[in-house]
Amino acid sequence: MTPPDATQDLLNLLVRQIRFEATGIHSFELSALDHERLPPFTAGSHIDVHLPGGLVRQYSLCNDPGETHRYVIGVLKDLKGRGGSLRVHEALKVGDTVRVSRPRNQFELQPGQTSALLIAGGIGITPLKSMAHSLLQAGTPFELHYCARSSEVAAFTDELVTLNRQAPGSARWHFDNGQIGAGLDLTTRLASQPAGAHLYFCGPPGFMKACAQAAAHWVPGTVHSEHFQAPASTEPAAPTTGATVRLVQTGQELVLPEGGNLLDTLRENGVHVPTSCESGLCGTCKTGYADGEVEHNDFILGDDEKSSCFTPCVSRITSRSITLHL
Ligand code: FES
Incomplete structure (x- = not known):
């Protein structure tokens, strides 16, 4: 099996094929170096692609989830974007290896639909x-x-x-x-x-x-x-300054400093929250909370989730205190 990256559990995959799909759109077929099966995925999943130069971008898998030998992503070369798609089009070549995350899904097909x-x-x-x-x-x-x-x-x-x-x-x-x-x-x-x-x-x-x-x-x-793209006006939101944040798992109690960013404050105190898009799009940073109020600025959480989960990369604590399941 293709060895995962030791530190981040990433997969090293081979760019086996690049296909012209339409003007400006190429598909990239990624597979294991040894043709082994890949971790399974469900429709609606995406992967993080770690690009040369340190950029990390999320791309949806577009192939049939029944295929276990490959992941296929379709990438539009966006000349006005943040540079990720341009890097994919220009840097990835057939025969390269590329590091990708295991598939995650925030856009699942629902059971029971007719x-x-x-x-x-x-x-x-x-x-x-x-x-x-x-x-x-x-x-x-x-x-x-x-x-x-x-x-x-x-x-x-x-x-x-x-x-x-x-x-x-x-x-x-x-x-x-x-x-x-x-x-x-x-x-x-x-x-x-x-x-x-x-x-x-x-x-x-x-x-x-x-x-x-x-x-x-x-x-x-x-x-x-x-x-797949946050509206232009979306800015990472700073939490309410001075809010007290209690962490259930570590027992820590942190006070957010003036101008503080919640993710930075957590990192400075040794609490790791995994992140990826930092735009409220991917759900990687989804964190459970209780006993507090949040202004949700993400694009993925359903209404049924918002009373118990939030995305600290873009959402804002609006109460004076909150408990996080960290
Ligand atoms: S890191 Fe993607 S939603 Fe927060």
Whole structure:
């Protein structure tokens, strides 16, 4: 088996294939050096990719979770991004080894649904394509709507056409040619919710907002989403200065200093909270809390989780004291 990194339990994987999927989008197939099985994953999972130069970025796995020999990520070369996708496109070559985390999932398919509606905006297709493979295997009816500017920038066409052969009508494309309102009419498509149906969507910030608004009347707990990019205005939030933080496991009691950052304060006191995106997107830093109030600024926690968990990388303690399960 490919040896994990001794200190961080990372996997050293081989870049076995790089494929042109659409203009600006390449897929990267990663597999074990010795062709062994990889740790399993479920649809909606992502991995952290540790890039040359120290950058760490999260990418959704887009292949069929039934495949145990490879992880496939689809990466859009984003010239206006933070540099990670550019580094992936320019630095990773076939035959390289790359360190990645084990898969984690904050965007799970839900058990018990009678059907699933998957709506992708642009590169948000990646987790939803994996979900489509899983739903097909499970025999759960689904529709995958892929919204993109044009066919030239729509990825995975061959695989989605194959999916359509296996489940006729399951994959549908909506091209707007850059004109607002010319693509999928979300309001109409989401106007009624079939009994037992769940909705999953992923895409850029404006698309996410439009989907959430169009599905606002759906039954609570049946709408699921994953942001791959935080809205531009999102800033890591500082906790309330002077708040007392009690740690259950270590018994420590810390007072947050003026201008203090909770993660920094914890680290300075020897308490390690794993982090990855530090943008409220990945859930790596998810921490349990009690006896206090939090302003949630993440993009992943469900309403049912927010009363007991928060993401200290972006969320803010608003009470004078709080207890953390650390
Ligand atoms: S580190 Fe990703 S949500 Fe906090």
